Amino acid sequence: MIPLKRRKVSLTVSQQNDTCRFPHLSIFILERKMGTSRRAFLTRLGRSKGFRIKETYSSSITHIVSENNSGDEVQAWLDNQTGRDTNDTSSSVCLLDIRWFTESMEAGHPVTVQDRHTLQVKPKPNIDPNAMLMKSYACQRRTPLKHHNSFLTDALEILAQNAEYNDNEGRSVAFRRAASVLKALPHRVKSMEDLRSLPCLGEHSQRVIKEILEDGSSREVESTRRSEQYQAMKALTGIFGVGVRTADRWFREGLRSPDDLIRTGQQLNRAQQAGVQYYDDLQKPVTKAEADVISDIVEKAVHAVLPGAEIQLMGGFRRGKEVGHDVDFLITHPEEGKEEGLMPKITNWLEEQGLLLYQKTTRNSYLEKMDGPARAPNNMDRFERCFSIFKLQASAESCTSNSTASVQDVSTGSETERHSDQHSEASDWRAVRVDLVVSPYSQFAFATLGWTGSKLFERELRRWAGQEKHMSLSSHALYDSKQNLYLRAKTEEEIFAYLGLEFIPPSERNA
Ligand code: CTP
Numbered sequence: 001m002i003p004l005k006r007r008k009v010s011l012t013v014s015q016q017n018d019t020c021r022f023p024h025l026s027i028f029i030l031e032r033k034m035g036t037s038r039r040a041f042l043t044r045l046g047r048s049k050g051f052r053i054k055e056t057y058s059s060s061i062t063h064i065v066s067e068n069n070s071g072d073e074v075q076a077w078l079d080n081q082t083g084r085d086t087n088d089t090s091s092s093v094c095l096l097d098i099r100w101f102t103e104s105m106e107a108g109h110p111v112t113v114q115d116r117h118t119l120q121v122k123p124k125p126n127i128d129p130n131a132m133l134m135k136s137y138a139c140q141r142r143t144p145l146k147h148h149n150s151f152l153t154d155a156l157e158i159l160a161q162n163a164e165y166n167d168n169e170g171r172s173v174a175f176r177r178a179a180s181v182l183k184a185l186p187h188r189v190k191s192m193e194d195l196r197s198l199p200c201l202g203e204h205s206q207r208v209i210k211e212i213l214e215d216g217s218s219r220e221v222e223s224t225r226r227s228e229q230y231q232a233m234k235a236l237t238g239i240f241g242v243g244v245r246t247a248d249r250w251f252r253e254g255l256r257s258p259d260d261l262i263r264t265g266q267q268l269n270r271a272q273q274a275g276v277q278y279y280d281d282l283q284k285p286v287t288k289a290e291a292d293v294i295s296d297i298v299e300k301a302v303h304a305v306l307p308g309a310e311i312q313l314m315g316g317f318r319r320g321k322e323v324g325h326d327v328d329f330l331i332t333h334p335e336e337g338k339e340e341g342l343m344p345k346i347t348n349w350l351e352e353q354g355l356l357l358y359q360k361t362t363r364n365s366y367l368e369k370m371d372g373p374a375r376a377p378n379n380m381d382r383f384e385r386c387f388s389i390f391k392l393q394a395s396a397e398s399c400t401s402n403s404t405a406s407v408q409d410v411s412t413g414s415e416t417e418r419h420s421d422q423h424s425e426a427s428d429w430r431a432v433r434v435d436l437v438v439s440p441y442s443q444f445a446f447a448t449l450g451w452t453g454s455k456l457f458e459r460e461l462r463r464w465a466g467q468e469k470h471m472s473l474s475s476h477a478l479y480d481s482k483q484n485l486y487l488r489a490k491t492e493e494e495i496f497a498y499l500g501l502e503f504i505p506p507s508e509r510n511a
């Protein structure tokens with residue numbers, strides 16, 4: 001800091017022959033706005049009176065004396081020295097005005113530090129270090145399955161769901177992003193202060209959160225939850241094979257539930273027929289134990305028709321969920337090409353065993369040449385894949401869920417018609433939704449990443465790729481628009497690396 005020539009001067013000044021009479025004190029005089037010669041003079045003066053005055057700043061300094069500087073200026077200088085980003089209240093150094101020094105010189109001993117001696121430093125906003133670290137894309141963050149803010153995220157997700165029912169995707173995603181940020185927080189939100197500097201919290205989300213924090217619930221959320229439209233849309237889109245458009249049309253025609261569809265003899269496609277038929281079973285969450293039983297079945301089926309094929313559990317269960325709405329599998333074979341036409345063989349085998357209640361297979365329609373970058377974001381469903389409903393025999397685990405189901409059936413009542421062609425309540429099997437996907441080996445890493453979810457995590461990955469990296473990510477490939485080439489990857493880790501992202505393991509992709 002001090003030019004060499006001047007330092008020499010101050011070194012001659014610093015002959016330490018004056019004895020130190022106040023060993024608990026270690027003073028540093030700030031040269032800033034004071035100048036070298038005055039500083040040298042004050043240093044000589046202090047030392048002659050037995051004060052310890054240091055030439056350089058170090059952590060042993062107890063008093064910093066300055067002239068014509070504000071407290072904030074001295075604090076800023078100090079932060080610069082210590083490389084600290086303030087806020088550190090542990091540092092106990094006194095920031096003093098020159099008056100304390102001159103009064104002490106007059107008194108011949110250090111005078112008691114009083115308010116008028118102390119430089120005032122504006123308190124820094126109390127920024128939560130976790131909030132500071134919160135990145136704005138969900139794929140940059142770790143989101144565990146279990147978090148501390150369900151009381152807020154459940155509410156925001158109801159609004160997200162409702163926006164989806166109203167075909168307002170932008171609004172829905174905004175609520176989901178807000179909820180996702182709260183899922184990544186390492187603590188429970190206690191006040192609006194906790195939300196300061198968090199990304200993705202729009203004005204509307206903040207209003208809802210504030211109301212819940214203050215009143216325990218949000219009127220908007222509660223009235224949405226109770227609304228006829230929300231409940232009907234939930235019931236109707238809950239039918240396998242029914243999307244928002246169809247449900248909305250039915251709602252506007254006055255239909256509210258699967259029973260209404262039967263009663264009014266609605267035209268249903270094959271998927272929707274199965275959806276209505278197995279509605280109650282498919283409403284019941286699939287347990288991990290049931291998913292494991294189905295894994296065994298799928299493995300048996302796949303190995304019976306293609307030995308050497310590899311099967312991986314995907315979706316929510318790969319992220320560590322204990323229940324899901326279905327079970328997802330990804331299938332491949334290390335010898336590229338062997339997987340072609342595999343799905344019909346698997347479904348035939350399953351059908352022969354009487355294990356399928358419904359299935360619809362779509363063949364692989366992905367062609368890199370044609371589907372290339374321009375269409376990449378839309379080709380999530382271009383693999384050979386199968387939406388199915390399995391007939392799962394009750395095992396020890398699923399017996400329990402069957403008995404709770406019977407209770408539910410009784411309580412909702414009036415389901416006789418729907419149940420007449422379904423299995424009886426005492427039945428020893430249940431219907432379970434299963435998704436099967438077949439991927440060529442060379443695309444397996446992309447398919448794995450794309451089918452692990454969560455849906456928001458996937459969406460954010462693609463947004464990150466496009467907006468931040470000029471790349472286009474799908475479940476098939478990663479295309480670099482700047483280099484005009486496809487980036488090959490054998491593992492998920494490599495894909496994260498291409499995207500310049502820290503690897504997030506599946507259990508922390510619960511955005
Ligand atoms: N997926 C997809 N294309 C679809 C449907 C789903 O690529 N048409 C992907 C989603 O991106 C998701 C994964 O498949 O990552 C699993 O989807 P889904 O089974 O709907 O959700 P889960 O996360 O498994 O949740 P749940 O437990 O409710 O099944």
Ligand code: MN
Binds near residue numbers: 314316324326327328
């Ligand atoms: Mn799933």
Ligand code: MN
Binds near residue numbers: 315326327328435
């Ligand atoms: Mn699925």
